[in-house]
Amino acid sequence: MPPSRPSSRPPSPLQGGGWSSPGLTIGSSSPHTLASWSGETSKSDDARVYPSFSTRNSGFFSRQKRRLSASLPRFRFMPSRDYQEKEKLGRGRWQLKTRLVSVLGPLLRRTRVRLLLVAIVVLVYYLRFWTGVVESYRRTSLGGGKSVVIIVASNIEGGVMEWKGAREWAIERVTLRNKRKYAKHWGHELEIVNLVARKKYAHEWREGWEKADMIREAMRKYPNAEWFWWLDHNTFIMEYSNSLRNHIFKNLASVTYRDINVYNPLNISHPPNHFFLDPRSRSPDGDGDPSSISLILSQDCSGFNLGSFFMRRSEWSDRLLDIWWDPVLYEQKHMEWEHKEQDSLEHLYAHQPWIRSGVAFLPQRHINSFPPGACGDGNDPQIHYKQHDRDFLVNMAGCEFGRDCWAELYQYRELSNWINRTHWERFKDSLSGFWKSISGSKEKEKHS
């Protein structure tokens, strides 16, 4: 043992089992008061009286502590170590033996208690963190959540045209929170695109077509994602627990239809019947292979609806995004094409057969239910939201024209929260409902 070492240590056994003299310790330390000096001597006296081993193995906690300190780096100098270790080992055993009987009962009880504690901790962690674990798993490449990017339009017509009022802010907050929550839950990427009226589009009168540019930008930004889900800002995802995979992608062939004659409000003649086209272009279902589907959209009562649609990364999509806006088409039609990019897509679909080979439709209520007020008063089973069927998404299309966007959004948000209550909330609600029905009937009796 180097001579300087003992001075820095509190009185304790030397490695060899001997004791550092208290005098030595005191002498090398800085001046002490009398009280502390006597305290220390008495301590070291205690230590001298009782061998240090007697305090070992005396309880669970100190044993753990020793085990901990044993794992720290240690220095070995003394050659006579082995002998003493043996001795200590023997003593430890002896002590365990004597205690075994008396300790066994409480110990068993203690393990049970400990097990219970562990179970509780596990349960708490499960309740608290399991969703987090699952969600972060979905975000990994294995989980596959990142293969979908949700693109949400925000800030429509903001900036140059007008300042947003409180209602617009509220709408934006609610709708973005909605998408954020869904994206987080399923590990999808969320891309919020700013549709501030930009000079680039305004002077060419082509707002609306920036959709194509935004999707292209998102494709560049997330090079590993496969599907891009465009959502207008006045949409609301009603069912957070419904994954896109289960809802659409897993059964792409069976949930979608490629023959527009299934529902054809625009009366587009399908399939194209020109004799000079290839058989695939002339077939109503294209090649019938779901892997060739690159655009999934739905139709409302007046044709294509691009409030909620999916686009797959593919060469086909590159081409469509490229050809979607064309100055010659635009020059001739911009007065007619009230819905801009939507009408343009309808035109391309109707007149360029290659488009049809990549397009599939979903029944509207699959991804794009309408509230009453859009496309009629709410009775159309093809179009309007049904709470009973737990429709996936509501698109408050056209609410800015004479309807109240905020009121509709608020109503659907509350409805979504209510139909997706947890079991506990359901239980509470049913209790209070029961109570209300009792008290309500009593009150009625009183009134009557």
Place this chain on the structure above:
Amino acid sequence: MQFALPPRQLSTSHPPYIPSTRLSLLRRRQLKAIAVFGLALLTIFYLLSYFSFSRDSPADVTPAGTPNVVIVTLFDREGLSDSHIQMITKNREYYAMKHGYTNFFANTSDYLYAFGSDIPYSWALIPAVRHAMATHPYSTYFFHLNPHALIMNPDISVTSHVLDRKRIESLMLKDIPVVPPDSVIKTFSHVKGNDVEFILSQDKEDLTSDNFFIKQGDWAHFLLDAWFDPLYRSYGFAKAEKHALDHIVQWHPTILTKMALFPQRVFNAYSKDSPGAVVNGTYQDGDFIIRFSRCQTYDNRDCEQEMQPFYKSWQKSHRQN
């Protein structure tokens, strides 16, 4: 000051599991072997499944004897004399026979029903090429040849003269204005020969869609359908489908990336009387093709008459009948 404490004596410094280390080592080896074995097994399964699934279904296998190149010629039988059509047909058939290609002769009148009114007939070349593709689904390249063009040197095969990857890379004109003389959009300088699906040339004024090569596939359908859009047809481009092509090539990069421009003389040399040839774009003896450009549009020109001497010389040197 406190230093790290030297260790206290441990009662358990001789852990009871020392003898077991050998066992665990053995165990570890076993485990390793099992893991390696399992991995190998998985790999084999993966490869097997990969190969069994990647095999094409028999329907997609190209039938034997399918011509690699289809020559598409569109005749406007109202505007061309029978003798003219016969000359051209013989010229094409001889060439196709020599190289194992096939011909697709189309009639403008077949496609007019799809046009709408007041649309120049020249638009018909687009559905004609699409028709050729539908008729020969297993052929790869489609060579649209203007009915006012003669193949003068049938010894040249298009596969090595034009369609070879290295040939494409060495011949294609990079970073030049797409539409002459000075359009802002220039051909890409980084296009690879394998990616090219559309080969054409320029004269002094335009891209010439009279002679071009196009590769069958989704991209070709995309180009032809977009090019044939009714709103382009009704727009009233001065040179009809030619200007429409100028337009879409400049506005849509997905089209430009698949396109290669060749020097005019490679497959589109102009006769001496044809206006608009680029420098070194006029026909010289030994060239692959001669074209009598715009011979119909001028009153003082007669296509058949201009063609006659060249047809004769071709007949003399290549057909001993």
